[in-house]
Amino acid sequence: MSSAEKSPWILHYNASSCNGCDIEILAALTPLYDVERFGIINTGNPAHADIFVVTGSVNEQNKEVLKNLYDQIPEPKVVVAVGICAASGGVFRDCYNVSGGIATIIPVDAYVPGCSVRPEALIEGVVKAIGVLEKKRALFDNGGAK
Amino acid sequence: MTGRRTVIPFGPQHPVLPEPIHLDLVVEDEFVVEAIPSIGYVHRGLESLVDRREYADFVYLAERICGICSFTHSSTFCQGVEGLMDIEIPARANYLRTMWGEYSRLHSHLLWLGLFADSLGFESLFYNAWKIRESILNEFEATTGGRVIQGACKVGGVCRDVSNEFLSGMDKRLDDIETEMQEMTKVFLSDYTLKKRLVGKGILKPDDAYNLGAVGPVARGSGLAMDVRTSGYLAYGDIGVKPVTTSGCDGYARCEVRCKELFQSADLIHKIIVAMPDGDIATTVKGNPDGEYFSRSEQPRGEVVHYLRGNGTKYLAQLRVRTPTLTNLPSLVVMLAGAELADVPQLVLTIDPCIGCMER
Numbered sequence: 001m002s003s004a005e006k007s008p009w010i011l012h013y014n015a016s017s018c019n020g021c022d023i024e025i026l027a028a029l030t031p032l033y034d035v036e037r038f039g040i041i042n043t044g045n046p047a048h049a050d051i052f053v054v055t056g057s058v059n060e061q062n063k064e065v066l067k068n069l070y071d072q073i074p075e076p077k078v079v080v081a082v083g084i085c086a087a088s089g090g091v092f093r094d095c096y097n098v099s100g101g102i103a104t105i106i107p108v109d110a111y112v113p114g115c116s117v118r119p120e121a122l123i124e125g126v127v128k129a130i131g132v133l134e135k136k137r138a139l140f141d142n143g144g145a146k
Numbered sequence: 147m148t149g150r151r152t153v154i155p156f157g158p159q160h161p162v163l164p165e166p167i168h169l170d171l172v173v174e175d176e177f178v179v180e181a182i183p184s185i186g187y188v189h190r191g192l193e194s195l196v197d198r199r200e201y202a203d204f205v206y207l208a209e210r211i212c213g214i215c216s217f218t219h220s221s222t223f224c225q226g227v228e229g230l231m232d233i234e235i236p237a238r239a240n241y242l243r244t245m246w247g248e249y250s251r252l253h254s255h256l257l258w259l260g261l262f263a264d265s266l267g268f269e270s271l272f273y274n275a276w277k278i279r280e281s282i283l284n285e286f287e288a289t290t291g292g293r294v295i296q297g298a299c300k301v302g303g304v305c306r307d308v309s310n311e312f313l314s315g316m317d318k319r320l321d322d323i324e325t326e327m328q329e330m331t332k333v334f335l336s337d338y339t340l341k342k343r344l345v346g347k348g349i350l351k352p353d354d355a356y357n358l359g360a361v362g363p364v365a366r367g368s369g370l371a372m373d374v375r376t377s378g379y380l381a382y383g384d385i386g387v388k389p390v391t392t393s394g395c396d397g398y399a400r401c402e403v404r405c406k407e408l409f410q411s412a413d414l415i416h417k418i419i420v421a422m423p424d425g426d427i428a429t430t431v432k433g434n435p436d437g438e439y440f441s442r443s444e445q446p447r448g449e450v451v452h453y454l455r456g457n458g459t460k461y462l463a464q465l466r467v468r469t470p471t472l473t474n475l476p477s478l479v480v481m482l483a484g485a486e487l488a489d490v491p492q493l494v495l496t497i498d499p500c501i502g503c504m505e506r
Contacts, residue, residue: 014165016188019502020213020294022164023257027283030260030276044161061186062166065158091207094198095191116213116295 005134007039010126011049011073015066015102017056020116021083025053028119035123046072051129052106057085057098063105070106076136078109078129082122087111150174154487158187162265162491165501169494173487181482181490183475189505196465201227201435202301204462208452211467212503213294214257217250218445219452219467219503220299225379226441226454227301227462231433237381237423239303244381245418246290246298247443248411253282254446255404255411256327258498259334262401265492266343271333278326285316303428310422317419324412331405344398348481348493351395358476362448363407364497367400369393374444385417397496404498434460445470447498471497471504 014022028035029042043049046069058066070079081102084090089100102108109132112125151174158166166187172180192211196204208223209216221243228235260275283293289308290296298305308316334340350360355368365372366389373389375382390406392399435456442451448470455464474497481493 012164013159014188014501016190016505017502018210018213018216019165019500020210020216023213023294026164026261027276027280030280031273032277032280044159046159056188057190059187059189061189062158065166065187069159091210092190092192092195094195096194097189097191115210116293118293 005130005137007041008050008126008130008133009041009043009048010051010053011043011046011069012053013055013066013069015054015056015062015086016059016098017083017085018116021055021085021114024117024119025055025082025122028122033119033123035126038127040126047074049073050077050133051126052077052079053082053126054079054102055082055086057089057092057100058102058105059097059099063099066102066105076133076140078133078136079106080110080112080125080129081108082112082125083117084113084115087113090115151179156490156494160491162261162495163499164261165499167494167499167501169482169490171482171487171490176487178482178485178487178490181479183479185501185505187505188501192506193465193467196462198461200460201456201462202431202460204465205300206297209295209297209299211506212469212500214254214500215250215445215447215450215503216295217246217298218443218450220296221247221380222441222443222450222452223454223465224299224301225443226439226452227435229439229441230435230437230454230456231431233302233429233431235303236426236429238307238425239427241381241418241422242304242308242427243299244385245415246286246296247380248414248418249282249285251411251446252408253279253286255408256282258404258446258495259330259401262492262495263334265495266340268337268340271330274330278323278330281319281323285319288312289316300428302431303426305428307427313419313422317416320412320415324409327408327412331408334401334405341398343489343492344396344401345394346396347489348397348485348496349395350477350481354480355395355477358480359473360448360477361470361473362445362498363400363403364448364474364477366391367403368395372449374442374449377442379443381418381421384421385414387414397493400496434458435462445503447471447500447503448474450503467506469500469503469506471500474499475504
């Protein structure tokens with residue numbers, strides 16, 4: 001297990017979410033749920049991040065921002081799509097300015113369902129993502145060979 | 147002089163911002179000369195769905211305009227549809243809506259105080275505020291089933307009743323929450339570092355606040371007694387509300403207003419629980435909305451207006467929402483002009499920006 005898996009840092013971005021999932025992500029960081037006990041820290045700098053936590057359904061204006069942030073996170077990295085909007089567009093699916101989910105822009109490794117998500121579900125999603133990160137790390141250290 | 151000017155981009159992704167907004171800061175040395183906001187990172191086009199979702203279902207979409215002011219949006223929308231259809235909702239439903247509305251103000255202000263402390267680098271205070279906020283969310287979860295999106299409002303009343311025994315329990319638990327809040331706000335209002343970074347920063351003069359259309363704690367922090375609750379909608383007419391105002395006009399004043407409003411809300415909840423009438427929680431709704439209606443209410447961030455136009459079918463012809471953050475944005479531009487670059491993050495937060503609401 002490498003340091004990144006013992007203490008993965010997350011980068012949070014709101015790609016046109018209603019806020020509901022975003023405040024639950026922050027709630028997961030604060031004393032009641034306290035993900036910091038797993039070494040998970042919220043960072044504001046993409047270059048420091050291992051896990052990209054994205055909420056919202058993605059619109060025309062922020063898809064470039066989302067792509068930019070994803071590109072700035074060093075390899076290996078995983079993406080967690082939080083909330084039903086991030087999975088499929090959710091209730092906003094039929095709106096004119098919604099592209100319908102994070103996966104339309106960047107590859108997603110774990111989905112956390114809910115509207116809004118519960119902090120417990122979010123923690124489970126991030127823990128699953130750590131598993132994926134470990135596999136990616138092994139692959140990365142092997143120079144891409146299985 | 148212009149040669150010494152630099153443009154520094156702020157956002158859309160920034161450590162102090164839970165939500166994306168972009169500001170171009172034109173700076174000269176360390177001072178901001180001009181701040182140019184650009185928005186649209188959270189725009190979904192939610193209002194356009196109104197002609198494809200039935201008005202009774204749209205309540206749940208209206209709730210998802212914003213995850214922080216969710217309850218206020220759904221109750222304002224319901225109030226609008228009820229106004230169009232001349233529905234009088236039962237007194238108990240009215241009081242329950244008022245109670246949940248005040249609980250959501252508590253949760254929103256605590257959330258803001260936490261984020262504000264975080265923007266100043268005061269992490270333990272951030273954790274403290276959010277710890278207290280969890281007790282408010284527990285009450286929401288126990289009474290409605292949801293933490294941040296409650297789904298408790300419907301056209302004609304509310305979906306869930308709260309038993310009188312549980313209400314008196316809530317009343318007692320609120321006393322403990324108040325004691326905790328008392329300790330926390332003491333830090334916000336008397337800490338040396340916090341004062342040093344807030345007093346005299348981000349001045350918004352009363353005239354500017356009035357002319358630029360500031361609402362909510364931003365206006366009240368500049369001494370304007372503007373509060374839609376004084377118009378007596380829901381049960382506020384029976385309970386009575388006196389707006390909290392301070393005259394500091396700076397970042398500290400806006401923080402002080404929100405701290406004091408915590409106790410005002412707690413006080414209102416106590417009064418509501420004591421005066422809670424018995425009876426039904428919803429009336430039957432027949433027919434379809436027709437005509438125009440302006441529905442106003444006081445969100446944690448200020449006045450929100452829902453404009454509804456019906457055409458006699460089960461789909462509304464138009465919905466237009468005006469949210470407090472959008473009207474507070476011109477005030478923010480005034481506050482930022484002349485500010486030090488290092489003060490920009492917390493000054494942006496003093497208007498309590500809620501971009502989800504603003505752009506929908």
